[in-house]
Amino acid sequence: MYRIDFNKLRFLICDDNPHMRRILRTLLHSFGAREAYESEDGATALEMYTHYVPDIVITDWAMPIFDGLELAQMIRQPDSKGNPYAPIIMLTGHSDKRRVTVARDAGVTEFLAKPISAKGLYQRILNVVANPRPFIKTKTYFGPDRRRNTNNAYIGPERRIGGEMEVMQQPSLLDKARSSV
Amino acid sequence: MAKEKPGKLEVTSFADHHVITQPNPLRKVLLRVPESDLDDPVGRAEKALAGLSGEFKNWMAIEADRLSAAHAAILRSGFTDDAREELFRAAHDIKGDAATFGFPSAGAAAESLCRIIEHAPDLDQVPSDLIRHHINAIQAIVRERTKLDTAATAGVLSRSLRGITDEFLTHANRDRPEHLEAILAPSIIPVE
Numbered sequence: 131m132y133r134i135d136f137n138k139l140r141f142l143i144c145d146d147n148p149h150m151r152r153i154l155r156t157l158l159h160s161f162g163a164r165e166a167y168e169s170e171d172g173a174t175a176l177e178m179y180t181h182y183v184p185d186i187v188i189t190d191w192a193m194p195i196f197d198g199l200e201l202a203q204m205i206r207q208p209d210s211k212g213n214p215y216a217p218i219i220m221l222t223g224h225s226d227k228r229r230v231t232v233a234r235d236a237g238v239t240e241f242l243a244k245p246i247s248a249k250g251l252y253q254r255i256l257n258v259v260a261n262p263r264p265f266i267k268t269k270t271y272f273g274p275d276r277r278r279n280t281n282n283a284y285i286g287p288e289r290r291i292g293g294e295m296e297v298m299q300q301p302s303l304l305d306k307a308r309s310s311v
Numbered sequence: 312m313a314k315e316k317p318g319k320l321e322v323t324s325f326a327d328h329h330v331i332t333q334p335n336p337l338r339k340v341l342l343r344v345p346e347s348d349l350d351d352p353v354g355r356a357e358k359a360l361a362g363l364s365g366e367f368k369n370w371m372a373i374e375a376d377r378l379s380a381a382h383a384a385i386l387r388s389g390f391t392d393d394a395r396e397e398l399f400r401a402a403h404d405i406k407g408d409a410a411t412f413g414f415p416s417a418g419a420a421a422e423s424l425c426r427i428i429e430h431a432p433d434l435d436q437v438p439s440d441l442i443r444h445h446i447n448a449i450q451a452i453v454r455e456r457t458k459l460d461t462a463a464t465a466g467v468l469s470r471s472l473r474g475i476t477d478e479f480l481t482h483a484n485r486d487r488p489e490h491l492e493a494i495l496a497p498s499i500i501p502v503e
Binding site: 131132133134135136138139146147149150152153156157160161162185192194205213215217222223225226227228230243244245246248249251252254258259260264265266267268269275281 | 326329330331332333335336337338339341342343344345346348350352353354355356357358360362363370373395396399400403404406407408409410412414417418422425434493496497498499
C-alpha cells in the first residue's frame, strides 16, 4: 500500500473565489501539505508558477481576464524556460463532457468537477503522483497523453502516424458482424 | 520541491508526434506503508472540512448577495459584456460551491441560471422574470434554510426552474444544433 508524503509536495492553487481557496488550503493542509501558494487569477498564478516551481497546480476554470484554461496552455509551452510538465488538476464547476474534452486538449492532467470532496481531490493527487503519463508533442498539442488506456474495441484509423504504427489494422464493422454470426 | 533534479527526458519520435517520458519526478513522495497503517488523510480532511462548516452559511449568503448585485447591475445598465460575465461567474461559483456549503438546491438553481447565460441566443430576449426567479429562488433557499420544510421546497423550486429553463432553451436553440446538443447532454456529475 502506498501513501503520499504530502509535506514534500509544493502546491499552487489558483481560484478567484476566496471561499474555495480556503477550502482547498484546508484540505491540502489536512492531507499533510505544508506548502500551498495561492493566487486569485491566472496571470498571477503564472508568475507564481515560474517563481515557486510547484509540483502540482490546482486551478479553477472560470476566472476574470486570464482563466484556468489559458493558464494550462501557458504552462504547457514545450520551449518555455519553466517546467511545462507539472501536473495540472482542473477543479471546476463546469460539468459537461465537452468541457472535459476542451480541458484535456489544453494539457490538463486531471479534471475534478465541483462540488469538491476530500476523497475526489486525494484521488486526483494520488493519480498524478503515482501514475504520470508520458507527454505527447504534435503540431497542435503538447501535454499528457490523452489516451489513458488501450481500447481493443476501437474501430477506425490510427490518428497518430509514424513508423510501424502508421496504420492500426482494425476489422471493419461488417467483418465484426460477420464473425459474430 | 519534490524534484530536486529534473529527470532525464526520453523522446521517441514518430512521423507526426513525439512521445516524451521522464522518470517520475514525484516518485520520492510515494511511501510504501503496511496494510495496517491507520493514517487516514481523507478522513482527516473531511473532519477539517466539517470544522469549517460553521462558516458555510455566511459564505453562502455572501455568494448569493454577489449574485443579486450582479443582477442589479444588469437591471440598471443592461447586458454589457462585463455585467454578463460577472453574473455568470457569480452563478457559476454558487453552482460549484453550494453543495459543499450545504445548499445543493441553490447550486441546482444556479446551474440552471448558468445554462441560460451560456446558451440563450440573445440574453436581452430572455424573459426578465425567468432570470429574476432564479435570483430570488437562490436568495430564498439561502435565507430560509433553517425552516423545517425548506429542503423539500427548495428541491421542488430548483427542479421547476430547471424544467422551465430547459424548455425555453430547447425552443430558443431549435436552429442551433451545437447548443442544442450541449443543452441536452447529460452532466458528468451523477444525479443524487
